[in-house]
Amino acid sequence: MTGTAGGFGFEVVTRLDGDRHGRAGVIHTPHGDVRTPAFVPVGTKATVKAVLPEMLAQLGAQAVLANAFHLYLQPGPAIVEAAGGLGAFMNWPGPTFTDSGGFQVMSLGAGFKKVIAMEVSTLKTDDAASARGRKRLSRVDEDGVGFRSPIDGSKHRFTPEVSMGVQHALGADIIFAFDELTTLVNTREYQESSVERTERWAQRCLDEHALLTAGRSGKPYQALFGVVQGAQYEDLRRAACRGLAAMRTEAGDGFDGYGIGGALEKHAIGEIVGWCASELPEDAPRHLLGISEPEDVFAAVEAGADTFDCVMPSRVARNGAIYTASGRYNVDQARCRTDFTPLEDGCDCYTCEHYTKAYLHHLFKGKEMLAATLATIHNERFTVRLVDAIRDAILQGTFDEFRAEFLGGYRRRT
Numbered sequence: 001m002t003g004t005a006g007g008f009g010f011e012v013v014t015r016l017d018g019d020r021h022g023r024a025g026v027i028h029t030p031h032g033d034v035r036t037p038a039f040v041p042v043g044t045k046a047t048v049k050a051v052l053p054e055m056l057a058q059l060g061a062q063a064v065l066a067n068a069f070h071l072y073l074q075p076g077p078a079i080v081e082a083a084g085g086l087g088a089f090m091n092w093p094g095p096t097f098t099d100s101g102g103f104q105v106m107s108l109g110a111g112f113k114k115v116i117a118m119e120v121s122t123l124k125t126d127d128a129a130s131a132r133g134r135k136r137l138s139r140v141d142e143d144g145v146g147f148r149s150p151i152d153g154s155k156h157r158f159t160p161e162v163s164m165g166v167q168h169a170l171g172a173d174i175i176f177a178f179d180e181l182t183t184l185v186n187t188r189e190y191q192e193s194s195v196e197r198t199e200r201w202a203q204r205c206l207d208e209h210a211l212l213t214a215g216r217s218g219k220p221y222q223a224l225f226g227v228v229q230g231a232q233y234e235d236l237r238r239a240a241c242r243g244l245a246a247m248r249t250e251a252g253d254g255f256d257g258y259g260i261g262g263a264l265e266k267h268a269i270g271e272i273v274g275w276c277a278s279e280l281p282e283d284a285p286r287h288l289l290g291i292s293e294p295e296d297v298f299a300a301v302e303a304g305a306d307t308f309d310c311v312m313p314s315r316v317a318r319n320g321a322i323y324t325a326s327g328r329y330n331v332d333q334a335r336c337r338t339d340f341t342p343l344e345d346g347c348d349c350y351t352c353e354h355y356t357k358a359y360l361h362h363l364f365k366g367k368e369m370l371a372a373t374l375a376t377i378h379n380e381r382f383t384v385r386l387v388d389a390i391r392d393a394i395l396q397g398t399f400d401e402f403r404a405e406f407l408g409g410y411r412r413r414t
């Protein structure tokens with residue numbers, strides 16, 4: 001679907017040259033525009049941990065992505081809805097996203113980490129992805145996923161309809177279809193049946209979304225993105241994209257955009273995004289779920305990803321890992337104890353303008369809460385600024401030069 005249904009729309013401003021699908025554009029939402037490519041910080045439970053929304057806006061974040069599964073468990077979608085929706089509840093006036101909860105529900109049965117980019121070599125067997133040594137907390141069937149709450153063990157069920165209901169109550173501007181997540185070590189046969197099930201679930205999401213949208217007059221339009229699965233298989237990814245692109249409600253409405261989900265091997269990110277971008281409608285935005293490492297960002301943007309989210313910049317910040325243009329380092333290491341320079345020379349973030357490595361080192365050693373806040377501000381600013389610079393380079397026709405320069409410096413010391 002294109003145009004500006006209820007305040008939602010997407011425009012492509014400039015494309016990369018050659019047969020590449022990367023581009024700069026603008027996503028319009030009822031709560032403001034997102035200039036793309038854009039990095040979307042993750043506020044899983046309606047908060048980007050340790051950071052005030054005002055500071056997030058100041059460091060250049062354009063949107064925030066929260067998680068339907070976590071907000072379903074606590075405080076419950078009815079409370080967020082009664083507060084006026086996710087943005088009002090968390091005091092974030094800009095655009096918001098929620099992911100469907102599928103990832104977290106499946107992860108209860110799979111036991112892998114929240115970051116999608118993974119190395120197959122670290123997964124030893126098919127079972128490595130299936131809750132090794134842990135009680136399996138979720139089971140997938142044709143209708144949806146039954147699971148036990150990781151908070152209190154109570155029984156729950158997520159289906160496409162439940163996910164849509166939860167995400168409509170949460171009220172984010174961009175929401176995602178409920179999909180089945182597989183891992184890189186599931187068999188080809190399982191991947192095929194999973195892609196087919198995800199497609200059936202996508203149709204149910206689209207139909208339920210249309211019903212719920214019709215019933216929410218007076219509230220801002222929520223854009224629904226279909227999610228492409230298919231793991232590392234080109235034919236499965238392409239078929240999944242064609243299926244989602246052609247999917248319609250009885251009234252003829254399709255998806256407003258597309259998410260590229262599932263496990264991606266790090267070296268294959270560009271290739272897989274490229275397959276999807278060449279099959280998906282050119283005039284719809286594409287979101288890549290779960291990447292933020294600089295080389296992954298360049299590869300994904302070049303191949304056609306418009307927005308992406310990741311917990312990594314804030315998660316590693318809370319452990320003292322600091323991103324810089326020359327690579328990552330830990331500020332709790334001994335050499336930072338007496339270093340009175342900023343976390344990164346030349347960084348324009350609040351932390352670097354006011355504090356030193358020695359102070360951050362002290363905060364981390366003392367387990368002070370401010371450590372997480374200051375480190376998170378820097379890492380989120382680093383990622384937002386990198387993606388802003390990539391967008392500028394696309395607009396100026398200097399993407400390749402900028403990538404060579406940036407990654408040359410980034411790799412040299414990592």
Ligand SMILES: [Zn+2]
Nearest residue numbers: 347349352378
């Ligand atoms: Zn900084």
